Amino acid sequence: MTGKVIVTGAAGFIGSHLCEHLLDKGYRVIGIDSLTDYYSPERKRGHIKQAIGHKGFTLVEEDLNDCDIETLLDETECVFHLAAQAGVRGSWGSEFNHYVSSNIVATQRLLEVLKGHGSIPLVFASSSSVYGDTREIPMREGQSLKPVSPYGATKLSAEHLCELYHINFGLRYVALRYFTVFGPRQRPDMAFSRFITASLGDEPVEVYGEGTQTRDFTYVSDAVAATAQAMLYDGPQRVFNIGGGNRSSILDVLSTIERLIGKKLEIRFDAPAKGDVLDTWADTGRARAELGFEPTVSLETGLEAEIDWYRSHLRVMEGG
Numbered sequence: 001m002t003g004k005v006i007v008t009g010a011a012g013f014i015g016s017h018l019c020e021h022l023l024d025k026g027y028r029v030i031g032i033d034s035l036t037d038y039y040s041p042e043r044k045r046g047h048i049k050q051a052i053g054h055k056g057f058t059l060v061e062e063d064l065n066d067c068d069i070e071t072l073l074d075e076t077e078c079v080f081h082l083a084a085q086a087g088v089r090g091s092w093g094s095e096f097n098h099y100v101s102s103n104i105v106a107t108q109r110l111l112e113v114l115k116g117h118g119s120i121p122l123v124f125a126s127s128s129s130v131y132g133d134t135r136e137i138p139m140r141e142g143q144s145l146k147p148v149s150p151y152g153a154t155k156l157s158a159e160h161l162c163e164l165y166h167i168n169f170g171l172r173y174v175a176l177r178y179f180t181v182f183g184p185r186q187r188p189d190m191a192f193s194r195f196i197t198a199s200l201g202d203e204p205v206e207v208y209g210e211g212t213q214t215r216d217f218t219y220v221s222d223a224v225a226a227t228a229q230a231m232l233y234d235g236p237q238r239v240f241n242i243g244g245g246n247r248s249s250i251l252d253v254l255s256t257i258e259r260l261i262g263k264k265l266e267i268r269f270d271a272p273a274k275g276d277v278l279d280t281w282a283d284t285g286r287a288r289a290e291l292g293f294e295p296t297v298s299l300e301t302g303l304e305a306e307i308d309w310y311r312s313h314l315r316v317m318e319g320g
């Protein structure tokens with residue numbers, strides 16, 4: 001065993017892959033996750049099943065706002081903070097409470113505990129949504145940040161909080177701005193998941209806007225490798241773009257899915273969703289130079305893996 005780490009959001013899409021990656025590397029992993037009902041908790045139990053079968057893994061099934069984090073910190077080498085209320089479109093209206101509670105209040109609570117443990121670094125899962133609907137692409141870490149969704153605003157607040165605890169208490173942190181992550185276990189509200197499940201279930205596919213919007217898609221194993229690598233980083237930078245370099249339009253993605261599944265999709269175009277941006281594109285120069293980030297999985301290869309996963313998990317999907 002290499003050492004002990006904590007992963008918040010351990011049963012989520014990215015968190016569960018991260019836990020498996022760290023366990024494979026020989027770490028003992030304490031996963032914290034309250035299995036929120038944003039999507040099926042049963043599905044999340046499926047995500048974390050493999051890690052739970054590993055002797056180095058412990059799941060603490062609690063809300064970060066209630067959990068006694070202090071008691072878990074003994075001998076911890078890093079805290080990976082991925083727990084969040086994710087999703088741009090759902091962040092308007094009365095649901096915003098959940099975003100504030102899980103993305104801002106819970107992060108501040110974690111930082112309060114960590115400030116007394118200056119040697120434990122924090123790796124925080126931020127988002128490309130902090131940039132907003134900018135024409136300044138590719139997006140660079142130093143450019144102005146104007147989120148256009150309440151979700152993006154909470155992620156930016158959390159980044160600011162990390163920086164405040166760094167300045168005032170010397171807390172070490174790295175914030176990774178993930179650009180649309182995809183692959184097996186992708187959240188059901190995300191575009192690829194919706195497209196693939198609709199296609200496999202012979203349902204029409206709903207597209208927000210005209211489908212010409214572009215995203216820089218990042219395969220989950222590339223995002224996870226960068227996240228694990230970030231724990232070892234002790235240089236001067238604190239914020240990194242993590243983008244897979246698979247920049248494509250939604251229409252291109254749809255035609256790739258059609259080709260891979262071998263079926264023509266019935267596409268229904270809907271109004272653009274409020275809070276969605278037109279384009280994302282990561283400048284990953286900093287992450288490449290400082291973290292050795294080297295994304296390796298193409299859109300097509302990653303989509304094939306995600307389709308395979310959905311094919312073999314359709315019954316779980318139907319449960320929620």
Ligand SMILES: NC(=O)c1ccc[n+]([C@@H]2O[C@H](COP(=O)([O-])OP(=O)(O)OC[C@H]3O[C@@H](n4cnc5c(N)ncnc54)[C@H](O)[C@@H]3O)[C@@H](O)[C@H]2O)c1
Pocket residue numbers: 008009010011012013014015032033034035036037038044062063064065081082083084085086087101102106125126127128177178179180181182187
């Ligand atoms: N998926 C992406 O493309 C993407 C892009 C940018 C940023 N991110 C960020 O990466 C992280 C992981 O995203 P994901 O797609 O895996 O989401 P996810 O919803 O699958 O995982 C988040 C997990 O956090 C847990 N959680 C939420 N609030 C909690 C709380 N208060 N206490 C304990 N557990 C809580 C949920 O139960 C869930 O299992 C999030 O911080 C998200 O904002 C994701």
